[in-house]
Amino acid sequence: MGTDAIRCEGLRKRYGRVQALAGVDLAMPAGSVFGFLGPNGAGKTTTIKVLLGLSQPDAGRCWIDGVPVERFNPRSRMEVGYLAQDPSYPRWMTGREVLTFVGRLYPAAERPIGERVADALTLVGLTEAADRACGGYSAGMRQRLGIAQALMGDPKLVVLDEPSSSLDPVGRRDVIEILHTLRARGISVFYSTHILDDVERVADSVAIMKGGRVIRQGDMRALTAVSAGRYRVTVEAPADGLVARLRALSWVRDVVPAVEEHAGRAALFVDVDDETFAKRALPRAVIDANAVLIGCEPARFRLEDVFLETIGERDDGVAGALDG
């Protein structure tokens, strides 16, 4: 894959008596969408501040695209676009003026500034509102403008801090689509958020922080995959008696109820001895138990399961299943 888009080694940062970062080691593959997760106070924002030169670590180093992040060196920020959690711009500027202002701060960018502005406006769907003062923009429009301004330097890496936190479902969907487009263009996206569904939809890899450390990171599929011989069965709720009926089968080792997906649906993790046999036999067994089968597939944990288990907030049996 070559050089990592972001690499951090042993980042430490203390604010008074609070150890905000306690040795952060992080590697983000280039060209990927990277979900950066963690509960409040985990150290996500402090890590981002260090990456962007807004804060100086007490110890440790980080690199962006192989270039050391030097707080005093503007050159280290040439290849990075940044969207803050709650972006704010001079209210009197129009969207186009904001983008032009930011674009002029990147004199080394290859494309002419007018082309970059037009491209960014098109990508985020703000072309029609581009000449309105951004003081009158809605939260969603400000967020989209924030993504556009982050792209004005034709960056290799975009750091997005909670880009969907103030958006409605339509706005969130738009952001996800923009992230897919950025990935298609080869831009690495570092995506910090609380909205796990969004990360699951778009991220290639994730890191989970807790207590100032990255306690789990890796490829999304690897993180959510479970051991062979486990199926996820989704049925219409209620599934009374189904667990007992399945457990009674000789080729079923265990059945663990999962988190309910939606109202009216229930999901189970079923461990089997013979995966090939179960592929045919399990759906029939569910139907024979008078349950309405919606889906039966090799189990893949939801990111929420992985996240809650990782930060130690699960006690309903799935934690054990994940460990298994």
Place this chain on the structure above:
Amino acid sequence: MTAWPGLWMAEAELLAGYPVLLDKELHEAGRSKRIVAFFIITTFALVLIPLIGYGRVEYFGDGFRHEVSSRNMDALVGTWATLVGFLGSLMVIASTVDAVSHERSLGIIAWVVTKPVSRLSYLFAKASAHAMMACAAIVILPSAVWCLLMVALFREVPVANIIVAAGILCIEMTFLSFVIVALGVPLRSVTPIAIIALALWFLPNVVPEIERLRWTANVLPSYLPIAAVGVAIDEAGSYTLTIPLASVAVAAVAFVGAVLAFERQEL
């Protein structure tokens, strides 16, 4: 770890982004209603000086342009310098006091410095834009109107002295702009900045002990308006040179200190 950022930064990177930031600051200041109001108030107040003087000051000669005694001319010119000096200082404090804290509270500083710009550029652009606007709106343009009216109404107006005095008044506006922007680095809210700026400026006028110290009359930036008056009425002493020079030095030291603190500040 880097202990002294400026030593290894290339010159171009030291002021990276400055022209763009200055352009934005000037654009923003030009849209400020405060600056427009200060220009109108200052111009209106200055225009009254020759108009009232034309009607009331004792004159001789029989043309439209009055010929007045040197004492009266000094009074007219001294009133101009005093008015601009003291009224202008209040205006600069009012227009600059929230320059940094406002953008800090909105997160605009953090937004800007994540771009390839230096923090020095940010502060320097902010201070220099405020200084330029203050010089233009409070000193140069109103004084030009006043001076034209003076020349139209009176003979033997000391234009050369007025230009030099206006230069000292511009130093005053620049000093205040840079020092107040510098105060915005360690102080996060407007009130302490305003109190320190006002104390810095007016304390010598209300605390006689400061005024009685012999050296203060030659170096204290608070006496810049007096230096301007001295030049304007042709009573220039050494203080008319030492006060502006000392003010430039004090502003430079305050600003450099602020930049070094800003480089290390968490945003």
